[in-house]
Amino acid sequence: MKDEELRADLVRRLTEAGHLRTARWRAAAEAVPRHEFLRGGFFERVPGSWPTWWRPVPSGDDAWLERCYRDDSLVTQVAGTIVPADVRGEICRAPTSSSTMPGLVLHMLEELQVADGHRVLEIGTGTGYSTALLCHRLGADRVTTVEVDPDVMTRARVALGRCGYAPRLVVGDGLAGYGPSAPYDRTIATCGILEVPGEWVEQTRPGGRILATVSGWLYASELACLTVEGGVARGGFLGGGISFMLARTHQPPALGCLPDMESADESPARLAAHEVLDDWTARFVAQLAAPRAQHISLTCEDGSAEEVLLDVADGSWAALRKDGERSLVRQGGPARLWDAVEEHVRRWRADGAPPLERFSITVGPGGQRVTWPTK
Numbered sequence: 001m002k003d004e005e006l007r008a009d010l011v012r013r014l015t016e017a018g019h020l021r022t023a024r025w026r027a028a029a030e031a032v033p034r035h036e037f038l039r040g041g042f043f044e045r046v047p048g049s050w051p052t053w054w055r056p057v058p059s060g061d062d063a064w065l066e067r068c069y070r071d072d073s074l075v076t077q078v079a080g081t082i083v084p085a086d087v088r089g090e091i092c093r094a095p096t097s098s099s100t101m102p103g104l105v106l107h108m109l110e111e112l113q114v115a116d117g118h119r120v121l122e123i124g125t126g127t128g129y130s131t132a133l134l135c136h137r138l139g140a141d142r143v144t145t146v147e148v149d150p151d152v153m154t155r156a157r158v159a160l161g162r163c164g165y166a167p168r169l170v171v172g173d174g175l176a177g178y179g180p181s182a183p184y185d186r187t188i189a190t191c192g193i194l195e196v197p198g199e200w201v202e203q204t205r206p207g208g209r210i211l212a213t214v215s216g217w218l219y220a221s222e223l224a225c226l227t228v229e230g231g232v233a234r235g236g237f238l239g240g241g242i243s244f245m246l247a248r249t250h251q252p253p254a255l256g257c258l259p260d261m262e263s264a265d266e267s268p269a270r271l272a273a274h275e276v277l278d279d280w281t282a283r284f285v286a287q288l289a290a291p292r293a294q295h296i297s298l299t300c301e302d303g304s305a306e307e308v309l310l311d312v313a314d315g316s317w318a319a320l321r322k323d324g325e326r327s328l329v330r331q332g333g334p335a336r337l338w339d340a341v342e343e344h345v346r347r348w349r350a351d352g353a354p355p356l357e358r359f360s361i362t363v364g365p366g367g368q369r370v371t372w373p374t375k
Contacts, residue, residue: 003035006069010034010102013071019103021110028136029106035059035068037127037159038099041084042067042074043091053092056084071103076127077152080248095245097152099127100190104242108188109133111225111238112211118142118185121203123174123212124247128156130190135165143167144181146174148248175249177203184208192221192244194291195368196233196361204228210235213244214361214370216287217252217294220280222356232364239357241280252294253312261308261319264330271342272327273307273320281356282345288370289344290337309337351375 011029014020020029041064043054054075057064067074077083077097109130114120120134125147134143147153150171157169170178174189175197182203192215200210208228214237215221223242226235246252276282277295287293293309293316300306300321310317316333318341329338348354351374359372 003033003065003069006066007033010069010071014103014106017071017103019107019110024137025106025110025133028109028133029102031136032129032132033163034099034102034129035065036162037129037132037156038064038068038074038076039159040076040155042076042099043078043084043087043095044075046090049092051092053090054078054087054095055090056087058084071101073101073104074099077149080149081151096248097126097149098245099129100244102129105130105133105190108190108211108223109137111223112186112188112209114138114186119181119183120144121177121181121184121187121200122146122190123177123188123200124190124244125153125156125169126190127152128160131156131167132160132163132165135160135167140165140167144170144178144184146170146172146178148173173249175199175247179203187211189213189247190244192246192250194246194250196224196226196363198363198365198367201228201231201233201363204233206230213242214368215243215246216284216291218277218283218287218290219243220283220287222284222359224361226361226363232362234360234362236361237356237359239355255294255296255310255312258308258310259315259317259332261306261317261330261332264332266328266330269320269327269329269338269342271345272322276341276345277307281353282348284356285344285348285372286341289340290335293337309341311335311337348372 020026041058046053075095075098079093080096119142122145125145131145153171177199183205185208187200187204187210189212192213210226214224221243222237226233292311296308298306306321308319316335316337318331318338320329354372362369
């Protein structure tokens with residue numbers, strides 16, 4: 001199939017799935033060739049590998065073209081600098097840039113609720129595909145996009161130019177927004193963030209919308225939609241368990257050496273690790289209680305498993321294990337991490353365990369606050 005046919009088929013599938021709901025965004029999806037933004041190839045996961053290994057898929061043949069028009073996210077960079085052309089064979093490194101699945105991109109653009117004449121700030125240019133969709137819908141002169149990685153931006157610039165789009169392209173930390181083009185009617189982020197930056201609120205017009213995925217180092221995340229009024233952004237979460245790679249400056253620090261976790265006595269835990277960490281919303285609530293904690297799983301010498309929360313900054317930690325039907329916890333450092341998590345999760349449960357769609361988020365001079373409805 002030619003790329004026009006593949007594109008039309010993708011649009012049909014996304015429309016049937018409910019990701020494309022309006023004629024203007026359907027027209028954009030029909031017009032923008034995704035494969036032009038994947039000319040450098042992409043990485044595919046090596047089946048069965050753990051930790052994950054990747055192998056390059058070069059561009060140019062029919063199989064590559066067909067995969068460009070699947071509703072899949074495609075990794076385009078690993079380890080912060082390595083692209084498919086750099087690799088012969090396989091590589092085991094963390095993804096650092098990708099082309100997000102078109103269904104999610106277009107779902108978010110629909111939720112942004114742009115209108116003719118709106119000015120948009122996009123955080124995270126990536127391959128440039130979502131930027132091109134915005135340019136087609138609004139006009140390139142209405143789009144400002146910020147990318148932290150100069151090499152990623154260079155590739156996006158070339159792809160956008162091939163497709164005839166020339167938005168304002170800014171290399172820099174998108175968490176600071178981009179003041180020279182402000183104010184914006186809409187701000188959208190295609191990376192995960194720990195907190196919505198105050199700069200985005202300041203640079204978005206009163207009545208404007210901010211759309212961003214709020215996450216944490218336990219990697220439970222949700223798409224937040226906020227409206228700006230009086231210097232404060234308020235809103236809620238749209239649901240769906242959406243996740244993105246965290247912005248590079250919001251990535252967790254390296255774990256380093258683990259603390260001596262045999263130095264603390266065990267006590268019964270009111271909640272088992274799996275009750276919190278295996279449930280998406282409970283894990284999101286746990287992040288609110290322990291926002292700087294990371295999670296690792298350990299296998300002990302006797303073959304048993306331990307789930308560990310660790311705050312690298314202050315050295316607090318909690319290690320949980322099962323003992324028959326009981327759950328036991330050891331805690332160390334200046335803060336009692338698991339106590340804080342249990343208190344938050346138990347309070348959320350006492351309020352009826354509301355889903356994330358019923359949570360509220362407020363961002364103002366005092367920072368970010370996330371709450372849920374109480375009984």
